[in-house]
Amino acid sequence: MQLSSLIFAGVLVSTAFGQSVRPQNITILQPDMPLAPNPLPLPGAASNADAIVAAFAKLGRTTVWNLAQKIKMEGETFEPEGMVRVGDDRFFVSGYNAIAPTPSFNGSIINGTDRAAGVGLPHLWVYSGNGTKIADATLAQNGDIEYHVGGIDYDGEYIWATIAQDRPNSTATLVKIDPTNITVTNIVHITDHLGGVVHDVETGNLHMLGWGSRNASTWNLNYKAAPYPAFTTPRNVRRNPSYWNDYQDCKFLGHPAAYNFRAVMFCSGLITMPNVPGLYNNTQVGGISIVDLLTMVPLAEIPVALKSDLGALMLNNPVDVNIVDGKMRVYFMPDQHNSTMYVFEPEDNSPYEFGGWPYGLSGEFPL
Ligand SMILES: *[C@@H]1O[C@H](CO)[C@@H](O)[C@H](O)[C@H]1NC(C)=O
């Protein structure tokens, strides 16, 4: 493999609305391969939203998942957190390198949180469709305590991410990333840990998931944030009413007609059940969901009990969804450090299970 390394460094540049561009650190491993296709493609999930909602409605607990593709992702991946497909030949994957742990305050709450900050660095990796690593960008500087990058979304123009302290009730920065050159712009600084984010391009809303996905916070791009790094209060904070799934990575899924044009997202995630001797012993369960962004109510959800060759539940962190040749495809990348992309399609002739179509009996969405 050709291996050359170009480092670009930038300076903090102030722009409109208190935004600033982060210093840029990117190592290009494949100089002959562009980072992103030109022109940039539509986002797979949002531009196929109606078909994805219809395909999801046919899924159930007895769905048989066929492995369509398995792609070894080149190099060290630390802890992958999110992914987006940008066209058929590029994957952008977020993840962070936890360099030193976050020691517990042993039950004490200090400055609103329960553990020390730790040391780490957030990354964004660019891969080709066959897993060749094209570039490795670090999204913060050494010593920054906001080093945890969460789930990501792609809206056809930018990749959206949050870079947060790796502890609850701390701080996070929402950023947008230009996929053509990995220019990272700070949008808003918030006093909470925030992870997965989706961008509703119709409303300008950015919906961000808190620690363990227990709350969602919303910022809106039509509003003016305090000049970075001053903090801004989100427009809205609401609870996630479902304790069956801590969503990890989500994709904006438009305003599908089937859901009365509500804004929804597609998410994957998991929880560890409370231990019950003889029944649950660090048992992980989870699934994929379509979630209403206004209320965080899951409108459709199914468990997924697939694991990687290395034994990780498929639902660990990164996920994307698309329609390929008329069929739904779900992309997972569950393993840490040595990762493989698993691409699954639901089998049309899976055993039938009562349930399915999420509309009211009249054929209309009831809410
Ligand atoms: C927490 O407990 C561990 C183990 O007893 C100890 O090593 C550590 O110093 C304690 N940390 C704090 C912040 O008290």
Ligand SMILES: *[C@@H]1O[C@H](CO)[C@@H](O)[C@H](O)[C@H]1NC(C)=O
């Ligand atoms: C709590 O916050 C104060 C003020 O920012 C800081 O000086 C102190 O070091 C913090 N304590 C811990 C344990 O992080």
Ligand SMILES: *[C@@H]1O[C@H](CO)[C@@H](O)[C@H](O)[C@H]1NC(C)=O
């Ligand atoms: C979060 O931390 C702040 C201090 O930084 C504190 O005032 C607040 O009570 C904390 N909230 C929770 C839910 O722990």
Ligand SMILES: *[C@@H]1O[C@H](CO)[C@@H](O)[C@H](O)[C@H]1NC(C)=O
């Ligand atoms: C991936 O594709 C590139 C060309 O785009 C090729 O050079 C490389 O050998 C392929 N790698 C694998 C693992 O198939």
Ligand SMILES: *[C@@H]1O[C@H](CO)[C@@H](O)[C@H](O)[C@H]1NC(C)=O
């Ligand atoms: C980013 O690049 C600058 C300038 O080359 C360098 O000083 C800094 O250590 C780099 N930071 C990271 C996290 O690689």
Ligand SMILES: *[C@@H]1O[C@H](CO)[C@@H](O)[C@H](O)[C@H]1NC(C)=O
């Ligand atoms: C990155 O690309 C965008 C166009 O997509 C351009 O406007 C911007 O100036 C570029 N930034 C840098 C630092 O090259």
Ligand SMILES: *[C@@H]1O[C@H](CO)[C@@H](O)[C@H](O)[C@H]1NC(C)=O
């Ligand atoms: C979630 O939001 C509720 C209500 O705003 C708040 O009481 C709670 O502390 C938040 N929880 C977390 C984990 O941030």
Ligand SMILES: *[C@@H]1O[C@H](CO)[C@@H](O)[C@H](O)[C@H]1NC(C)=O
């Ligand atoms: C729980 O699982 C661990 C690891 O598989 C095993 O060593 C342990 O014995 C189990 N504990 C119980 C109570 O079943």
Ligand SMILES: *[C@@H]1O[C@H](CO)[C@@H](O)[C@H](O)[C@H]1NC(C)=O
């Ligand atoms: C990486 O994972 C694959 C299975 O997905 C395994 O066969 C291989 O040995 C692993 N490599 C390392 C270096 O752990």
